[in-house]
Amino acid sequence: MWQKVSSLDRRWIYLGVAICAALPLILEFILPIPATPPVKRLFDTIDNMPPGYFILLSMDFEPSTMPELLPMAYAIAQHALSRGIKVGFMTLAPAGPGMIEIVLEDIRKAYPDRKYGEDYVNLGYKPGLSAVILGIGEDIHRVFPRDAYGTSLEDIPMMREIHNYKQIELVISLSGAGYPDAWILYANARYGQAVATGATAVMAPLYYAYLATGQFVGMLGGLKGAAEYAELVRKVGYMRIPEVQHRVGVQMSSQSFVHIYIVLLIIVGNIAFFFIRRQRGR
Amino acid sequence: MRRRGPLTLAFIAGVAMIIQFFSPHPILRTVYTEALNWYRIISAFTFMLGLISLMRSHITKVTHKRAGWGYSIVTIVSFIVMTILGFTYGTGAGTPFDKMYEYVYAPLGATVFSLLAFYLASASFRAFRARNIDATILLVVAIIIMLGRVPVGSFIRWGRFSLPGLAEWIMAYPNMAAQRGLLIGIALGAICMSLKIILGIERSYLGRGG
Structure with missing residues (x-):
């Protein structure tokens, strides 16, 4: 019997994953999500920033990691804009501009009182990863002479006073690849720029080393980090796109169920392994 | 000369960049900012190289009808369609290019990434075995992290200790220590490799004949 369990057809396993992932999404089931220290640190940094300051939100990701990272962009953008903090959106990922457009489309509707520019x-x-990050430290107007729609940066009121990292209070890199490392190496180490990150759950463990040294002022790890931040934003009443926060909450429940299912699979797999080994020993 | 030229260029560029890092002299600042501009321009040209290489590889695959050539047709057609849409209507919000990105490319990308969950579940069931002490430690830590990093984990508590707290401690201390070791190793390796390139010891970037 244990041999049968051990060689269970993978299609049954896939079916289990599909059910565990789909059920909370269908039932719209939301579990409480308490904030962890790295998320709280980033939230507090933005929450204590005086209105009028400028932050750079670098959405260094593409559609493959969108489910984890896009909710982070929504939550951070809403937090900053609600507090009157100016936000510069940019990307170092070739397919990233579309991600910015998705967020801005909703931001325009939710914040009619906030003006573009x-x-x-x-x-x-802009291509060139390290050259872009280093270039912003010298003069952002040389790296980005025009915005994404072709308007000269000189003609954009909020950018007239922004020239380099001295006027940028915080850089947040959202990424599922090595972009946050580049921001640490070239913006933080070279220019002393405060940097934070939002990383996929797979990448987040790598960045605890930078969190411990204070090189990252905070970090959102995976969908859970996004859900925690969205919950903090909701609690202070800054959530103007509530459907995003609701969706992240439901997705976290879905992730919870899948994790429980995988843990159960591991336990069952190991029980089968021990029984088979004992039978072979005899 | 074919070999000496690039080696000399790499040496001069490498040494100039090291010197400018330690000097605020205006000439060196100008050299630095110009070098950054050149870097960005060259980066943009590498896209052309990538696109040509991608198309050549897929066209060859289709013409020789190699395994999976049907997928290559999809790649070529997708590339042509997106290029035509981009050049004809622009890439701004609301354009056909933007719609294709948002409603075709984005969901496809997310779907492919999501498939990992299925493979992960199957692989965990088959490969995660407590064969020895090391594997058992890995197994226990993996379970703590998996449950501690989702909301349901916050229901598991023993007095002052909670599963998310334990998971966070593992990430912030043992994990961080291991990651730090890796990062220091990578950084030392990168410094060594850079010095080898500047001094002309490492020549693999020259390609054949280097």
Whole structure:
């Protein structure tokens, strides 16, 4: 019998994953999500920032990691804009401009009181990773002479006073690849720029080393980090796109169920392994 | 000369960049900012190289009808369609290019990434075995992290201790120590490799004949 269990057809396993993932999404089931210290640190940094300050939200990701990272962009953008902090959107990922557009489409609807060019700006994509990050330290106007829509940065009111990292209070890199490392190496180490990150759950463990040294002022790890941040934003009453927060909450429940299912699979697999080994020993 | 030229160029560029890092001299600042501009321009050209290489590889696959050539047709057609849409209507919000990105490319990308969950579940069931002490430690830590990093984990508590707290401690201390070791190793390796390139010891970037 244990041999049968051990060689269970993978299609049954896949079916289990599909059910565990789909059920909470269908039932819209939300579990409480308490904030962890790295998330709280980033939230507090933005929450204690005076209105009028400028932050750079670098959406260094593409559609493959969108489910984890896009909710982070929504939550951070809403937090900052609600507090009157100016946000510069940019990306170092070639397919990243579309991600910015998705967020901005909803931001425009949810924040009619915030004006493009005065409260937020879309700088778009520039190739050259390290050269872009280092270039911003010298003069952002040389790296991005125009915004994503072709307007000269000189003609964008909020960018007239922003020239380099001295005027940028915080850089947040959302990524599922090595982009946050590059921001640490070239913006933090070279120019002393405060940097934070939102990383996929797979990448987050790597960045605890930078969190411990204070090089990252905070971090959102995976969908859970996004859900925790969204919950903090909701609690202080800054959530103007509630469907995003609701969706993240439901997705976290889905992830909970799948994790429990995988843990059960591991336990069952190991029980089968021990019984088979004992039978072979005899 | 074919070999000496690039080696000399790499040496001069490498040494110039090291010197400018330690000097605020205006000439060196200008050299630095110009070098950054050149870097960005060259990066943009590498996209052209990538696109040509991608198309050549897929066209060859289709013409020789190699395994999976049908997928290559999809790649070529997708590339042509997106290029035509982008050049004809632009890439701004609301354009056909933007719609294709948001409603075709984005869901496809997310779907492919999501498939990992299925493979992960199957692989965990088959490969995660407590064969020895090391594997057992890995197994226990994996279970703590898996449950501690989802909301349901916050229901598991023993007095002052909670599963998310334990998971966070593992991430912030044992994990961080291991990651730090890796990062220091990678950084030392990168410094060594850079010095070898500047000094002309490492020549693999020259390609054949280097």
